[in-house]
Amino acid sequence: MTKQTGIVILAAGNSSRLGLPKQLLEFEGETLLKRISREALAIPDVKVSVVIGAYPDPINTALKESNVSVAINPHWTTGMSTSIVVGLSDLLKHHPNLDRCIISLCDQPFVDRHVFQQLIQLANSTDKGIVATGFSGIWGAPVLFDKKYFEHLMRLEGQQGAKKVAEQFSDDRVIFSYEPAKYDIDTQEDYFNLPHQFISVQQAKDIIHHHLPAPKQIRLPLAEGLGYTLAQTVVAEQSIPAFPQSSMDGYAIRYSDKDRGLPVVDKIPAGTTVEKILTEGQAMRIYTGAPLPRGADTVVMQEKVVLSDANTIRISDETLQLGDNVRPTGSEVLADSIAMLTGTALTPAAIGYLAGIGCRDVLVTAPPRIQLILTGDELKPIGTILGYGEVYESNSYQLKAALQQLGILHVESRHVPDDRSQLRAALENALDEADIVLLVGGVSVGDYDYVVDVAKDCGIKQRFHRIRQKPGKPLFFGTQNEKLVFGLPGNPSSALTCFYLYVAPALERIMQLPERTRSIKTHTTHAYSKKPGLTHFLKARYDGLTVEPLHAQESYRLQSYAQANCLLILEEESNGCAAGDEVFIHLLT
CATH class of the missing domain: 3.40.980.10 (MoaB/Mog-like domain)
Structure with missing residues (x-):
């Protein structure tokens, strides 16, 4: 006579290490709980009870179309033992003649109907009362128990799991070897380390991001730094400019002398290396980039003076202010101050700036080989x-x-x-x-x-x-x-x-390149029809206002791609779009 088998799926925990309900975590297109429930129900004549505790509303909603029996464990925080008792009690309440029960978890994504069948077949062929699943040199869930062990399971307390009972009766235990059972999900690291199949677009992005290596660094001559990102803060070794500097062609004066006639006693071109001294009542001809003479504090534009034949100037600038047209020492950058922060993109302007403060090489984030x-x-x-x-x-x-x-x-x-x-x-x-x-x-x-x-x-x-x-x-x-x-x-x-x-x-x-906004909303000019199930990325042209899906969308066609500047995104669950609909696009440039 065929023995009656029940399966208890333990799904009451709050997934504290994961940070979100593992029961509702998606794997290959469906939640872990829906997946294991479906696989359990696929066994002929098997009764299935799912024990829930934390997150009852969303989990109940997730199971509303399933034929499993749902049992709520109000004491789930006290340990797994209470969930085993609740699940087994639920099965026995509806099926009092149950001959055996499989205790299963919801977080082993590769446990499926074939595992349950093998546990049942091994119990039949060996006449053993306990059949556990072996992996990586150990054994654990799912575990099948004959009804003679039901009382032992019902007496479990606190954090004790079904393994406590299985350990006590090793002579009546056999192991079914199934290596993929080693995969269980307690942390995000566990989830990202799974060998996923047929996943969503967002999952693919998340998995790739999780496995990205740490950036590497190389030192380059400044001239070769274009397009890279600084990996080290640059500190100025000296003030730039290192001296008060004229910002235009004109005359260096003392501001207190602005209302007097001033003889021009010298000239100072850019590149002058000898410091000049300006005394009271004098002016000096000066050129853009040249150092101010000691004593001067203001430069008058050459267009704002009247020069006499005797080489004397009179200032005709009513708006002149103290310090006009003078670049103070360190006005570009002060010695020992931060000139450029880590993470700055080396644009042509950035390279020019670093050259101007005397930087010869840069530590950058290295491009991968x-x-x-x-x-x-x-x-x-x-x-x-x-x-x-x-x-x-x-x-x-x-x-x-x-x-x-x-x-x-x-x-x-x-x-x-x-x-x-x-x-x-x-x-x-x-x-x-x-x-x-x-x-x-x-x-x-x-x-x-x-x-x-x-x-x-x-x-x-x-x-x-x-x-x-x-x-x-x-x-x-x-x-x-x-x-x-x-x-x-x-x-x-x-x-x-x-x-x-x-x-x-x-x-x-x-490469630590600056983040660019690539996903934006706009409106499409044309309708496009698709079946739900796959996210579609259409070659398209965005003009700044609307997006137009292009012709030749087949995967081997590049002709339209050559005209595209974006991809029009039609989400996995959608039936497409109508003309004028708001859509997301992914910018290519």
């Missing part, structure tokens, strides 16, 4: 005659150009045919030499799409593969220590879209 690996037997270099089934390789051109716009001028690229061994050799070499590897092509699920498997063989940890978007759904992202690996789709439009949305923002953060 990047290598492109382009895959595909069909790709041929420009200049060759195309054969049947062949296309010109264009991704390296557009991606290198896009990288140059970010200030990354030196990028190595290599074309690899559709061959696993050659791809692996190229990737291993790139990982030795580069900080970021952009793999282009071969990231989908076809027979010749080897990239993701080869990346994993090279020790790259998958952070996610595939995004709910169009174009660019197959995007792959992985890490090896602090090295980043992006697997871009081979279609040129898809590759460029993924670069703009994910690679470029990552590079800007790594």
Whole structure:
């Protein structure tokens, strides 16, 4: 006779270490709680009880379309034992003839119906009363208990979990080995370290951001600093200007002498290295940038004086004020003061300013070393005659150009045919030499799409593969220590879209470039229809007032992309847009 099985899903905690309800955390398109509930309900004739405590309203709402029984644990703060008692009591209340029960958690994203089935089958085949799940040299949840242990479970107290009972009866315990059960989510770090599949656009951005390495620094000659970001505050070694300086061509005087006729006793051109002394009742001809003579405190514009044949001046400037047309010592920057802060972008003006205060070199945030690996037997270099089934390789051109716009001028690229061994050799070499590897092509699920498997063989940890978007759904992202690996789709439009949305923002953060507002609201000029399920990024043209979706939206088409200056965003759940609708766009420039 078939034994009656129940499953208790423990979901009462407040996820204090995570900072938000883990029960409602999304994984591969649905919440963790909905996912584990669906998988439990997929087992034939199994009864499922979900125990909730913290966040009852949102969790109840999340389960309203589910066929599970929901039991509320008012004492969830006292420990897991109370949730086990509440869940098992709920099952027995509705199914008093229950023969066994599986205690499961809601935060193990890779526990599914097959795990539950294996626990049941192992219990049947071994006649053991306790079947636990083993992973990473330990064992734990989910755990199946025969009804003879129900009383033991009901007597648990405080923080004691079901493992307390399973440890007491080791002779009646068997382990089902399932390594993916090691993944559970207690912290954000746990969540970001999962090998995600088919995620949302925002999740992809968050995961990439979490895994960005710390910025690196290099020292460059000032002349080579354009486009970089300062990694160290610059302190002025001396005051600039180092002396009171004339700001225009005119006459240096004592302000107290402004109403007198003054003989011009000397001239001071810019570059004068000998200090002159101006006595009372005198003037000196002076030029822009020249040092004021000692005793002078004001410069009169040459247009505001009358010069006699005897080389004497009379001032005709009724608005003249003390100190006019004089640049004080240190008016640009004072010695030992901050001249430029860390994080400042080195624009032409910034470089000119630093040169003007005598700065010869700068410590900047280093651009990452990047290598492109382009895959595909069909790709041929420009200049060759195309054969049947062949296309010109264009991704390296557009991606290198896009990288140059970010200030990354030196990028190595290599074309690899559709061959696993050659791809692996190229990737291993790139990982030795580069900080970021952009793999282009071969990231989908076809027979010749080897990239993701080869990346994993090279020790790259998958952070996610595939995004709910169009174009660019197959995007792959992985890490090896602090090295980043992006697997871009081979279609040129898809590759460029993924670069703009994910690679470029990552590079800007790594290089500490100034943040730019790229997402803005506007109104569309034309309607566009889509099915819910994927976020669409349309090639579009923004004129400052409205946005126009362009023609040729197919993922292999670049003709319209060449005219685009933005991507029109149609959200995952939308049916598209009507003419005049307010929409978000992502600016490309």
